[in-house]
Amino acid sequence: MPNEPTLKEHTKKVFKETVDIYRKDLIALLNNPLPIAIAAAVIVLFLLAIGS
Helix, strand or coil, X not given: XXXXXXXXXXXXXXXXXXXXXXXXXXXXXXXXXXXHXXXXXXXHHHHHHHHC
């Protein structure tokens, strides 16, 4: 039991892992922006269809 991390250490570790995951996702999206462009185009077309 003495090897268990404290709550502060555990929270810091979880936060760092979460930031790393989001950073990897952001880099992947920046390297391949096509899905975001398609999603934006679909939203714009949908709003235009509703408006007319």
